[in-house]
Amino acid sequence: MSRSLVLACNCASENEPVVVGHAVIRPKPEYHGNWESLLATTGSVLHFSQDSDIYGEGAEADTLYRIVSGIVRTCSFLSDGRRHIDSFYDEGDMFGFEVGHVHRLSAEAVSDCTVIAYRRCTVERLAAENNVLARQMFSCAMRNMAHAQNHCLLLARKSAVEKVATFLTEWADPSPRMEMKALAMTRQDIADYLGLTIETVSRTLSQLERDAMIELHTARHIRIRNPVALRALIA
Amino acid sequence: MSRSLVLACNCASENEPVVVGHAVIRPKPEYHGNWESLLATTGSVLHFSQDSDIYGEGAEADTLYRIVSGIVRTCSFLSDGRRHIDSFYDEGDMFGFEVGHVHRLSAEAVSDCTVIAYRRCTVERLAAENNVLARQMFSCAMRNMAHAQNHCLLLARKSAVEKVATFLTEWADPSPRMEMKALAMTRQDIADYLGLTIETVSRTLSQLERDAMIELHTARHIRIRNPVALRALIA
DNA sequence: CGTAGAGTTGACGGGAATCAAAAGTAGTGG
DNA sequence: CCACTACTTTTGATTCCCGTCAACTCTACG
Known part of the structure; x- marks a missing residue:
């Protein structure tokens, strides 16, 4: 089953996701309180096969992602190829936040993944009008920051x-x-x-x-x- | 000159800052475009002497700080005392952002410091009404995140x-x-x-x-x- | 069964930690 | 001004954790 997905992906074009449809699914119960339901009415469902790129370092950061199923990793590299995995993201996690207009880390599917992609400008527009959503996005970014800080302690000491x-x-x-x-x-x-x-x-x-x-x-x-x-x- | 400040601080009480006055200073020219001028009309100016605590790990995170002069470090510790410095903050930098209601890192004055302390609830209220400020706070938090991620790569590899x-x-x-x-x-x-x-x-x-x-x-x-x-x- | 990739194990070496002591710097008091 | 003290920084000797290199095992898959 997951195999047919892989094939589907590879057929479409090298490592390109398959757009399955416009997201009409509601957030799963456990995230119901966490995400403004208006986000549930936007976004596209995408599939990524194992080890395919979701976005590369330097790519335009115009999309935010939420994981429906599967695991995603975000990576950075030194000039000689040494790799570091910044974070793993699990079901329900949101990733793709950036300060500027490009991704500073790349994101890849650790396993076959289903994600919902939200257009950044849409989310920003909605957040500007809706305070609850704005705070949710903020605290989501802050959780990513907290994780990075914890991880620094681990790596350093x-x-x-x-x-x-x-x-x-x-x-x-x-x-x-x-x-x-x-x-x-x-x-x-x-x-x-x-x-x-x-x-x-x-x-x-x-x-x-x-x-x-x-x-x-x-x-x-x-x-x-x-x-x-x-x-x-x-x- | 800075010495008299140190003494003043220590007189007040152990490592307590001296509240110099309610901030009426405008943001310096270089930050004029970066920070909503409404923030310039709130906040208290505080002084911290070298090596004094600004806040401790676990302290209530009800304040945000912007540095007027001096250098600040944020630290975390392992149970046996191994220390890690998460970040240094310089003149003009903002620190003290947290996800929850407590500080997960402690902050200390590396040198004698002058900072402006903003009440978190005030900033949040202002940000809720003012989109420009909200975005500024968000991108400030995101810059902190980007720094932490960069630093992870350094520490790891x-x-x-x-x-x-x-x-x-x-x-x-x-x-x-x-x-x-x-x-x-x-x-x-x-x-x-x-x-x-x-x-x-x-x-x-x-x-x-x-x-x-x-x-x-x-x-x-x-x-x-x-x-x-x-x-x-x-x- | 055979191949390829992932994971394990062993031998060895190197880079940074640890231990120890000297050198430099700043603050204090005679 | 200079000795005295405390602290920070530098330098040296040694140790050890983890990286490197290499061989082997295990699992998946055709």
Whole structure:
């Protein structure tokens, strides 16, 4: 099923999304209070296949996105190609905010994705007239900022174990049991997110398994055996 | 002169700012176009002496600040005391934005500072009525976000030399000659900002001097001798 | 079964941290 | 003016965490 989507995407043209239709879907219940319903009446539903570009660095920032399903990563690069993943975005998350008129980060589909694309000028116009929406956009941008700041602390001052433990905690569900859904991202993605190498990520996960903190059922399916001890590691 | 201010501050009470008066000053010419003049008619002028707290982590986020003079740092800490400096703010910069109702970072005066404090609720009320101001606040928050994202890339993927070169470039004036005003921050501040140790910062600066990139006139007064080569280092 | 990509593991080396001490700088008091 | 103290900065010696290089395993897929 997801495969047919991939093919559909690749047929259309290299890595171009398939526009499925004008969005008429309402926000899902859990976001009902969070997003002005007027946003639910605008926007286009798009599909992106795994690893395809949603937008590139330097592209015109005329669109905002909200994820319906799938995972998205935003990346930046140094001149010699070193990559850094700024953030992963999950179902319900909004991304694509920019100060100026171009994207400073690129965005890519980690898994097959369905997103709703809103025209930036439309959103800005609506926000100018509607205070509730304006505040929602503002606090959404602020949450992105808060995340970036937290992540700076991690990158600057945490050890490899602390980084990996933090990552696992971020992606486990928030309940005390910390059940984990299957990871969408590769070891390379995790490494580029945490400022490590794949080898170090892999070694650290193995170490955590040996210490009975986690269980590596498969590479992408991790179970947290000792949530308390894991949380104690994040510093 | 600044010394009398320090004393004044310490007299008032431990590290408490001195309220000099209700702000009636207009924004300086260079910010005239950037900040709605209605903000110029509100806010209180405060002084903070070097190394005093402006607000602490967890404090109620009911105030926004704009710097009139001096340098401010925002910090976060790990449980064992490891410090990270999220950002330095210079004359004209605005800081204190938060998603929720508490400050997630603490703010401290790097040098003796004069700031204008705006009540958050006042600014929010004004922004709700005035679209220009609302957009200015939004883009200010977005610039903070962009800075944090840039900084993540630096922390995650740059070497010590690249980090220091980036820092110097950030703080040199933007003209090609890259004249540097005296640094307000200590080596410890620089280290905590770049995710390094003081020793590494010091060694790297010495190395850059040996390579004729910079001149360490005194520890706090650095002259950039070869702006082109220095820029080439930032990756 | 065979190939390709993802992930793991091991051996080794290097860059930055740590530990330690000297040198430079500023403030204070005689 | 200069000694005395406290602090910041620099420099050196050593350690160690993580990166690099390389080989091997595992899984997916045709």
